[in-house]
Every structure is written in structure tokens, then in C-alpha cells.
Amino acid sequence: MVEKAEAIFKEFREHxxxxxxxxxxxxxGYAGKIRSLTTIVHEYVTNGLDACEEAGILPDITVKxxxxxxxxxxxxxxxxxxxIPKTHVGKVFAQMLAGTKFHRFIQxxxxxxxxxxxxxxxxxxxxxxxxxxxxxTKNGKVYxxxxxxxxxxxxxxxxxxxxxxxxxxxxxVRGEFKEVTFNWSEYGPGEYIRRTAVxxxxxxxxxxxxxxxxxxxxxxxxxxxxxxxxxxxHPKGLTIDDLLExxxxxxxxxxxTFLVKTFDRMSNxxxxxxxxxxSIDFKRKPDSLTWKDAEEIIDAIKKVKFLAPSTxxxxxxxxxxxxxxxxxxxxxxxxxxxxxxxxxxxGGVPFIVEAGVAYGGKAGRVVGDSVGAEIMRFANRxxxxxxxxxxxxxxxxxxxxxxxYGLKKVDTLPVSIIxxxxxxxxxxxxxxxxxxxDIEEIHKEVKFALMEVGRQIGxxxxxxRKKYEKQTKKMTLLKYVPEVAAAVAALTGxxxxxxxxxxxxxxxxxxxxxxxxEEEGEEQ
Ligand SMILES: Nc1ncnc2c1ncn2[C@@H]1O[C@H](COP(=O)(O)OP(=O)(O)OP(=O)(O)O)[C@@H](O)[C@H]1O
Ligand SMILES: [Mg+2]
Numbered sequence: 438m439v440e441k442a443e444a445i446f447k448e449f450r451e452h453x454x455x456x457x458x459x460x461x462x463x464x465x466g467y468a469g470k471i472r473s474l475t476t477i478v479h480e481y482v483t484n485g486l487d488a489c490e491e492a493g494i495l496p497d498i499t500v501k502x503x504x505x506x507x508x509x510x511x512x513x514x515x516x517x518x519x520x521i522p523k524t525h526v527g528k529v530f531a532q533m534l535a536g537t538k539f540h541r542f543i544q545x546x547x548x549x550x551x552x553x554x555x556x557x558x559x560x561x562x563x564x565x566x567x568x569x570x571x572x573x574t575k576n577g578k579v580y581x582x583x584x585x586x587x588x589x590x591x592x593x594x595x596x597x598x599x600x601x602x603x604x605x606x607x608x609x610v611r612g613e614f615k616e617v618t619f620n621w622s623e624y625g626p627g628e629y630i631r632r633t634a635v636x637x638x639x640x641x642x643x644x645x646x647x648x649x650x651x652x653x654x655x656x657x658x659x660x661x662x663x664x665x666x667x668x669x670x671h672p673k674g675l676t677i678d679d680l681l682e683x684x685x686x687x688x689x690x691x692x693x694t695f696l697v698k699t700f701d702r703m704s705n706x707x708x709x710x711x712x713x714x715x716s717i718d719f720k721r722k723p724d725s726l727t728w729k730d731a732e733e734i735i736d737a738i739k740k741v742k743f744l745a746p747s748t749x750x751x752x753x754x755x756x757x758x759x760x761x762x763x764x765x766x767x768x769x770x771x772x773x774x775x776x777x778x779x780x781x782x783x784g785g786v787p788f789i790v791e792a793g794v795a796y797g798g799k800a801g802r803v804v805g806d807s808v809g810a811e812i813m814r815f816a817n818r819x820x821x822x823x824x825x826x827x828x829x830x831x832x833x834x835x836x837x838x839x840x841x842y843g844l845k846k847v848d849t850l851p852v853s854i855i856x857x858x859x860x861x862x863x864x865x866x867x868x869x870x871x872x873x874x875d876i877e878e879i880h881k882e883v884k885f886a887l888m889e890v891g892r893q894i895g896x897x898x899x900x901x902r903k904k905y906e907k908q909t910k911k912m913t914l915l916k917y918v919p920e921v922a923a924a925v926a927a928l929t930g931x932x933x934x935x936x937x938x939x940x941x942x943x944x945x946x947x948x949x950x951x952x953x954x955e956e957e958g959e960e961q
Contacts, residue, residue, distance in 0.1 A: 453591035454533040458555065459562060465555040466869040470508055470618035471625055472823055473559065476869075477512050477617070478502075478626040480552035481610055482633060483819050485516030486640060487538070487545045488608070492519035493661050496640040502619055502626060504647040509564075509615045517607040520574035523600075527593030530557050530570060530610070531586040544665040544751055544861050546819040551868065556612060557586050563615035567596060571609040579603035619647050623802055623811065624822050627652070631766065632813050632820035636754060636857055638762035657765035658758055668750035668861050669701040672738045674785020677731045684723040684731070695723035696734075702744045711737045748779030748787040753859050754818060756791075763795045767853055770797025771901065773893030774855075777886050782878040788860035790879070792886035794852060794894045796844075801851035808851040815857035816865070816873055824872035830856045832875060833883040842895035843902075856883055911948035915941065 458465055466476035478500055489496035494517060501513040521529055528535045536550030557568050567583040583596040621627050630644045634654035639662055642654045670679070689695040696708045696719075712719045714737035717730050726734075754762075759774045774793040781787050802811035814821040814830045825831045834854055839847040864874040873879065918940045926933040 453589060455554070455558060455586055455588045455591040458533060458551070459558060459588055462555075462559065462562075464868045465551065465559075466823070466871065467555070467559050470616060471620060471622065474502070474510060474512070474614070474617040474619055475624060475626050475629050475822060477556050477559065477612070477614060478514070478629055479819070480556050481512070481514035482630070482642075483546035484553055485514065485518055485608070486633075486637060486818070487547050488516060488518030489640075490545070490662060490664060493664060494518060494606075495656065495659065495661055496637070496642075498640060499643045499645070500626070500630060501645040502647050504619065505613065506615075508618050509613075510617050510619060510647065511611065511613050513609070513611045515607065515609040517605075520606045520608055521570075521572045522574055523578075523580045526570060526572060526580060526582060527584060527595050529553055530568060530584045531593035533558075533591050543667040544817055544859055546817050548862065549868065549870075553610075554586060556610075557584060558588070560612040560614050561585055561588075563617075564613045566613050567594075568610060568612040570611075573603050573605055573607065575604065575606035577602060577604060579605075621646075629820055629822055630654070632815070632822075633818075635762050635766050635813060635855065636815045636818040636820065638754070638758050638765065654766065657761040662754075662758075663752050665752045665861075666750045668747065668787070669699065671701045671746040671781075671785035671787075672703055672707075672741075672743055674746075674783055675700075675735060675738065677728065677735050680731045680735060681726060681728065684726040687723040689723055691720050692717065692723050692726065693719040701746050707741060707743065710741050714740060745781050746785055746787045748781075748789070750861065751779055751787055751789050751859050753789045753791050754857060759791060759793050759855070759857075763793055763853075763855070767795045767800045768798035769795035769800045769853075771894065771897040772796065772800075773890040773897065775886050775889040775893070777882055777889075780878055780882050782860075782864070782876050786860060786862050786864075788858060788879060788882070790882040790886045791855075791857040791859065792883070792890045793855040794890045795855070796850070796852050796894060796898070798851075800853040802853075807849075810847050810850055810852040810854065813853055813855045814873075815855070816863040816870070817859055818857060819870075821871050821873070824866065824869070826872075827866050828872035829875040829880050830858070830873065830883055833880060833887060836884065837887050837891060839891065842891035843898035844891075844894070854887070856886065858883070907948050911944060914944045914948075918944070 467473045482498060485498045486496050497517045499515045503511040505511055530553050533554050534550045538545050538547050539550045560566055560568050567585040569583055571581045573579040579601055581599040585594040587594050619625060627646060630642055634642055638657035641656050644652045683699050684695060687695045689698055693708050697703050697705060711734060715733040717733060753776045756774045756776050763769060763772050772795040776791045777789060779787055779789050801808040812831060812834050814828055844850060858873055864876055866872040866874050918937055922933050922936040922940055925936055
């Protein structure tokens with residue numbers, strides 16, 4: 438029997454974004470017990486670092502994970518950021534698609550307005566419990582509250598509100614989660630925090646693990662990174678839909694001023710050029726733009742030449758700072774770093790690639806009793822631990838011929854390969870934000886960066902090898918000194934001790950210094 442449309446459509450319902458993610462929690466990174474725990478730590482730590490950065494505060498972050506039972510943990514995260522105004526706390530932790538970042542073109546770790554609420558949702562669906570938040574904006578008051586989410590309405594449910602006097606700023610969040618587990622693998626929270634320390638040398642991070650181990654990553658630099666500033670979208674990256682949305686929210690009086698004020702590199706002259714290519718009167722109000730008008734404008738934009746997007750708003754970690762972080766956390770034998778010049782993907786989004794290689798010391802990943810290479814991937818300084826196979830960085834690392842740089846069988850060496858992609862919009866492959874899409878321009882930049890650090894590290898390795906060879910030769914020669922001195926003394930009648938001293942001096946002179954001047958040594 439054929440079912441009537443009316444009967445089928447009795448089932449028609451609307452559902453909220455929170456209901457959607459409740460069913461599709463894997464999209465937010467809640468897949469697998471270890472990954473789920475790391476995701477929670479990631480969401481709270483990135484929010485703390487973003488908040489500090491925006492407020493110009495040197496971050497001091499503490500993460501504590503306590504085991505409460507089998508696959509059952511408490512996560513506590515504290516930051517010394519600016520705090521959250523009382524009126525916004527509910528929405529921050531229990532409303533999906535709410536935040537200060539999504540609508541701005543600014544380089545930050547978070548960008549979607551889902552992370553914190555995702556954690557609340559996961560606590561709620563695995564334990565039925567709210568998350569506990571204490572925050573203060575240094576206004577003399579501390580606000581403490583339990584928060585759950587009304588999943589059907591995607592709205593916060595506030596409970597046990599308290600307000601009392603206090604004089605500090607920051608945010609403390611505590612949540613209880615099941616279907617999570619802790620370990621020290623490269624996918625666990627411990628590794629996540631280690632990598633966060635590598636990319637954030639200005640942060641002090643303390644981690645207290647469920648086994649009681651306390652690890653503190655002290656600041657390697659004590660300057661607050663320059664704040665990333667919001668940038669304007671570049672016309673070449675616009676779609677018709679984007680243009681309409683900006684136009685309909687614009688408060689400008691004419692299409693012309695709307696274009697000039699809203700977009701990067703859009704001068705009056707460019708707006709005139711575009712107007713001439715369309716049949717639209719640019720004195721009209723921006724909210725009168727129709728789909729057809731927007732289509733015409735986008736077509737015209739394609740024909741007009743614009744300067745490349747401005748990149749001054751991007752803030753890479755910087756070579757000096759990466760060096761300090763590498764020395765602080767990895768204590769390698771040698772290392773190399775590079776920050777590439779800014780570039781642009783999809784015609785309109787600026788980005789910068791930074792890379793580093795650390796060799797020896799604590800670099801590389803210990804597996805059992807051997808050490809192997811590790812790839813540390815970062816997006817706007819936030820570590821990416823999962824979905825490595827889908828990530829452009831992993832692909833490029835595998836493409837590079839490391840043999841050329843003296844790193845034969847790189848997989849088996851104590852090497853950390855570090856890549857940070859900085860952008861006002863990181864093109865993630867999914868809402869879980871763990872892999873950067875393989876976009877041609879980004880691919881190319883990552884490759885250049887890795888080749889550059891490869892060349893540098895290759896030089897170090899060659900020098901180091903020569904130094905080692907020189908040292909071995911010296912030791913061998915010194916071994917024969919007494920015998921040679923005795924033989925010469927017997928032949929010439931000279932004093933054996935004096936001869937010995939002369940020979941030692943000669944050898945020391947020839948093989949002193951580092952490997953770089955070996956050739957010179959050979960001539961002597
Ligand atoms: N520790 C904090 N201190 C101050 N503000 C915070 C803190 N945590 C979150 N916020 C605010 O709450 C908003 C929502 O956070 P949430 O993690 O849900 O989204 P996001 O960071 O904007 O993006 P993403 O979903 O990519 O993480 C943030 O945009 C920020 O304004
Ligand atoms: Mg966030």
C-alpha cells in the first residue's frame with residue numbers, strides 16, 4: 438500500500454542544533470574514550486588561551502583530571518583570563534553556535550561557538566549532571582553556577598546560582614564525564630598539553646593527571662603575544678550568499694559604502710569599477726540587494742583585480758619563540774625553525790605556515806623502549822592529535838624526502854616535526870577540528886617550510902657527524918702516543934715524557950674545535 442504524504446508528514450519535526458550534535462557527537466570529537474577526554478581538555482584549554490590572548494594576559498592554566506570510576510572522570514580547568522560576564526555564562530556553556538568568534542575574521546583557536554557547550558552536552562548525556570562554573574571579571578563579584586542544556590531548545594538551564602565578593606579574574610570549569618578514559622598515549626590529554634606548551638611558549642600550564650603526576654610547563658617567554666586583530670573578508674573569497682548576508686546586516690546607507698567599509702582592499706575606485714560592470718545603482722540601500730544583484734556583483738568582482746588580502750592581522754608564533762619553546766620542552770641536541778611569509782588560499786583567506794624540527798633530547802615519541810619520529814600538527818597554536826591521515830600536514834611530511842637531509846629512516850629517529858598553520862579561518866575537514874583540508878596553496882607552503890627546516894637540520898647533522906668522527910680519530914691517535922714517544926725516544930735519545938707532551942699537544946691542536954673546521958684541521 439502506498440503511504441499518503443499527509444501520513445508521512447505527521448512525523449515532520451524541527452530539531453535544534455543541540456539535538457543534532459547529541460545524535461552526532463562524533464562530529465564534535467566525542468568518538469572513542471581517550472579522544473573524548475582529550476576533546477574536553479582541548480575545548481577548555483583553547484578557550485582559556487583565546488580569552489587570555491584577547492585580554493592581553495599571560496596565561497596561567499591548570500588542568501586537573503581525576504578518576505571517579507571505570508571510564509568515569511572529572512575534568513577541572515582553570516584560567517586567569519578576563520572572566521565571563523554573568524549575563525553570558527549560560528550561553529557560553531549551554532548554547533550551541535553562540536560566542537564571540539564566529540562572526541569575526543580573526544585568528545583564534547576557537548571559531549565555531551560549539552566547543553564549550555559540546556562539553557556540557559557530553560557531561561549531560563553520559564552522567565546526567567550539570568557542569569559547574571566559577572567566574573569573575575574582577576568587578577568585585579564572583580559568580581558560581583551549575584549549567585545544563587535544554588537540548589530541544591538549545592538553551593541554557595541555570596541552577597544553584599551564587600554570587601559573592603571576590604577580587605580576581607578568570608574562569609574555573611568542572612565537569613563529570615563517563616565513556617571517557619585516560620592514558621599517556623600520543624592521543625591522550627597529557628600529550629595534548631605537552632604540545633600546547635610547544636606552541637604557546639608564553640603560557641604557564643600545569644597538568645595534574647589521574648595518577649597524581651603533576652607536570653608544569655613554565656613560560657619560556659614572558660611577553661604576551663601581539664593580539665591578532667579582526668580582518669575584513671577579501672572580495673575574492675566571497676560567495677553570493679555571503680555577500681547577501683553581509684548586505685542584509687549592514688547599517689551602511691548605500692551599497693557603495695557597504696562594499697568599501699565591509700571588505701578588504703575595496704577602495705572607492707574599486708567600488709566604482711564594480712558598479713560600472715553591473716546594472717545596479719550603488720546608491721540603493723544594501724539590504725535591498727536581491728540574489729540576482731548579488732550574483733552580478735560577484736561576477737564583476739571576478740573581473741576586477743584586487744590587491745592580495747592584507748596579512749598584517751596574522752600573528753605567527755615567530756621563529757625566536759618557537760626556538761625557545763622547543764628548547765624548553767624538547768631539550769633537543771639540535772633544531773631548526775622557519776616562519777614562512779604570508780600567503781593566501783582560495784583567493785581570499787590569508788595564512789602563514791611555520792615549521793620546526795627538533796632532533797635528540799626529549800624530541801620524538803617514546804614507544805616501549807624505543808624512540809620514533811612524531812609529527813606535531815597545530816592550527817592557530819592548538820594541537821591536532823586526531824584524524825592525522827586526513828590532514829594536509831601529515832600528507833606533506835610523508836612526501837618530503839628526509840633522506841636528503843641526513844634523516845634516513847626518519848620514522849625510527851628521535852625527531853619531532855612541528856607544523857603550525859596560522860589563519861583567520863582554518864579550513865578544517867570537519868566540525869571536530871582535527872584535520873586541515875588539503876588545499877593546494879596550504880600544501881605548497883607546508884612543503885616549502887619543511888624543506889627549509891630539512892635543509893637547516895641536514896647542515897646540523899653533517900656538522901655533528903664530522904665532530905663525532907673527529908673526536909673518534911683524536912681518541913685513537915692519543916692511544917698510540919706512549920708507544921710512538923717511546924720509539925722516537927729510543928731512536929733520538931730525547932726525553933720520552935717531553936715527546937709525549939709534544940705529541941698530545943699536536944693532536945689536541947689538530948682535533949680541537951667543532952666539526953665545522955675539520956678541513957682546516959686536516960691541513961695542519
Ligand atoms: N574561559 C573562557 N573565558 C572567557 N570567555 C570564554 C571562555 N570560554 C568560552 N568563552 C566565550 O564563550 C564563547 C563560546 O565558547 P565555545 O568554545 O563554545 O566556542 P568558540 O571558542 O567561539 O568556538 P569553538 O566552537 O571553535 O571552540 C567563546 O567565543 C568566548 O567568547
Ligand atoms: Mg572554543
